[in-house]
Amino acid sequence: MQNMKLKLKIWKQRDASSRGRFVTYDLDGVSPEMSFVEMLAYLNEKLVLKGDEPVTFEHDCHEGICGSCGMYINGYPHGPVKGLTTCLLSMRYFKDGETIVIEPWRAKSFPVIKDLMVDRSAFDKIQQAGGFISVAVGAAPEANTIPVRKHSSDLAFDASVCIGCGACVAACKNASAMLFVSAKVSQYALLPQGRPEAKERVRDMIAEMDKQGFGSCSNTGACEAQCPKQIKLFNIARLNREYIKAL
Amino acid sequence: MNKILFSAVSKKFVMALAGLFLLIFLPVHLGINLMLLRGDPEPFNNAAHFMATFPLVKVVEILLFLAIIVHIAYGLLLQVQNWMSRPVGYSVRNKSETSAFSRFMIWTGGSVLIFLVIHFFNFYFIKLGIVEGDPENFYSVAYQLFNIPGYVILYWVCFLVLGFHLYHALQSAFQTLGLSNEFWTPLIKVISLLYAIAIPVGFAIIPLVIWLIK
Numbered sequence: 172m173q174n175m176k177l178k179l180k181i182w183k184q185r186d187a188s189s190r191g192r193f194v195t196y197d198l199d200g201v202s203p204e205m206s207f208v209e210m211l212a213y214l215n216e217k218l219v220l221k222g223d224e225p226v227t228f229e230h231d232c233h234e235g236i237c238g239s240c241g242m243y244i245n246g247y248p249h250g251p252v253k254g255l256t257t258c259l260l261s262m263r264y265f266k267d268g269e270t271i272v273i274e275p276w277r278a279k280s281f282p283v284i285k286d287l288m289v290d291r292s293a294f295d296k297i298q299q300a301g302g303f304i305s306v307a308v309g310a311a312p313e314a315n316t317i318p319v320r321k322h323s324s325d326l327a328f329d330a331s332v333c334i335g336c337g338a339c340v341a342a343c344k345n346a347s348a349m350l351f352v353s354a355k356v357s358q359y360a361l362l363p364q365g366r367p368e369a370k371e372r373v374r375d376m377i378a379e380m381d382k383q384g385f386g387s388c389s390n391t392g393a394c395e396a397q398c399p400k401q402i403k404l405f406n407i408a409r410l411n412r413e414y415i416k417a418l
Numbered sequence: 419m420n421k422i423l424f425s426a427v428s429k430k431f432v433m434a435l436a437g438l439f440l441l442i443f444l445p446v447h448l449g450i451n452l453m454l455l456r457g458d459p460e461p462f463n464n465a466a467h468f469m470a471t472f473p474l475v476k477v478v479e480i481l482l483f484l485a486i487i488v489h490i491a492y493g494l495l496l497q498v499q500n501w502m503s504r505p506v507g508y509s510v511r512n513k514s515e516t517s518a519f520s521r522f523m524i525w526t527g528g529s530v531l532i533f534l535v536i537h538f539f540n541f542y543f544i545k546l547g548i549v550e551g552d553p554e555n556f557y558s559v560a561y562q563l564f565n566i567p568g569y570v571i572l573y574w575v576c577f578l579v580l581g582f583h584l585y586h587a588l589q590s591a592f593q594t595l596g597l598s599n600e601f602w603t604p605l606i607k608v609i610s611l612l613y614a615i616a617i618p619v620g621f622a623i624i625p626l627v628i629w630l631i632k
């Protein structure tokens with residue numbers, strides 16, 4: 172496939188307290204084989220060679236599991252393709268000559284650190300408030316020592332694939348973290364190992380979510396549509412049920 | 419304890435419960451209004467009288483006011499908090515797929531609120547004696563209002579907007595209360611749609627039928 176020429180409008184901001192602005196870059200020679208993150212690395216290479224300041228953005232695993240590469244691309248968190256993180260988003264989904272606008276996640280709870288990089292430690296705080304079990308469970312137990320229904324273990328697994336990227340918050344009109352919290356609560360609530368602390372967990376995690384300044388859930392479904400791991404809205408219903416049980 | 423009572427999730431529970439109460443009340447109100455279509459004012463006025471005086475209905479009336487106030491107060495409070503959760507917006511409009519009408523609840527709800535105020539002036543305040551009129555003859559009050567074309571148009575617009583609110587409201591309340599799963603939710607969405615059409619259409623045809631009969 173032919174290489175592409177792109178116009179990139181990227182948010183540049185020195186730090187949390189300074190004012191940001193868009194900077195436009197013309198980038199030639201983008202291979203459709205590149206991922207979005209590789210395309211930005213390629214841009215930075217060129218900028219550095221020219222002696223310009225590179226664009227700051229976060230990335231690590233390049234395989235959709237670390238959750239660090241989130242950015243808002245042309246009106247979509249992680250870009251326009253469903254079920255992909257920015258690092259797995261291939262440039263072949265973009266057209267030659269296209270203008271791509273790239274912004275950081277926007278939420279009070281995710282302040283900008285620099286350019287496209289935001290501070291997602293509010294998620295860590297929620298996780299620390301209850302996203303664990305406090306007994307040592309040891310190595311993987313023999314499969315049949317604790318019976319778990321197939322359906323429950325499947326649902327728990329589906330919830331556990333949340334990578335904490337924050338796209339749900341970025342997509343939500345309320346900057347709500349409910350999808351993330353519901354995934355973290357569900358992965359334990361569905362398994363016997365998670366039940367003993369289920370009540371404290373859901374209460375503490377919701378309290379921390381509020382404290383961190385995330386919005387509430389209006390059930391619009393934007394989070395589910397944008398989640399690269401396709402965490403389902405039904406998890407939020409389960410979170411609500413768990414919370415009612417814990418009242 | 420306060421953390422629990424006033425958490426984002428608890429506020430939505432309370433809102434959903436109050437909203438569900440209003441969702442149940444609407445068909446009852448519609449049932450009474452449909453009596454307007456009888457040529458004889460007696461049944462409607464009797465029903466209105468019954469609603470105004472029967473003790474059990476009084477209790478329900480208090481609950482109804484409570485539900486309206488709580489729903490609106492929490493709706494506004496949550497909305498303000500939600501706006502504050504994103505102090506800096508995006509420059510490209512968010513294109514994420516969302517359920518229809520869910521993003522406009524504050525605006526559709528706000529419009530319904532304006533209608534409610536007008537509605538109270540027209541009827542409830544007569545009962546309280548604040549506005550002049552015969553509280554024993556709401557039948558003729560309604561007929562007078564439906565004779566004003568401007569009022570009827572406003573009435574129709576308000577019910578259209580109410581329909582938008584109701585369509586998201588019903589399914590949203592089930593989700594908020596945790597009553598949602600792969601099996602039921604598609605059904606609940608269909609019921610929401612039917613409800614959101616039936617209620618506004620039911621109210622809206624009343625002035626139409628009255629005109630046609632005339």
Ligand code: HEM
Pocket residue numbers: 387388389390430431433434437438440441444489490493494496497523524526527528530531534583586587588590591592594595
């Ligand atoms: C007959 C009138 C009304 C009915 C039957 C009704 C019903 C409902 C229901 C059932 C919900 C869903 C609650 C949930 O998601 O759990 C809802 C949401 C909402 N209502 Fe109403 N409502 C009415 C009037 C109003 C009014 C007057 C307002 C005024 C501000 C309002 C504002 C809202 C808002 C903002 C939401 C969305 C809340 C959110 O998800 O963040 N509603 N309504």
Ligand code: SF4
Pocket residue numbers: 332333334335336337338339340350351354394397398399400401402
């Ligand atoms: S729920 Fe999805 S969008 Fe939200 S943090 Fe987890 S993986 Fe990311």
Ligand code: FES
Pocket residue numbers: 229230231232233234235236237238239240241256257258259
């Ligand atoms: S870089 Fe790890 S998920 Fe994208």
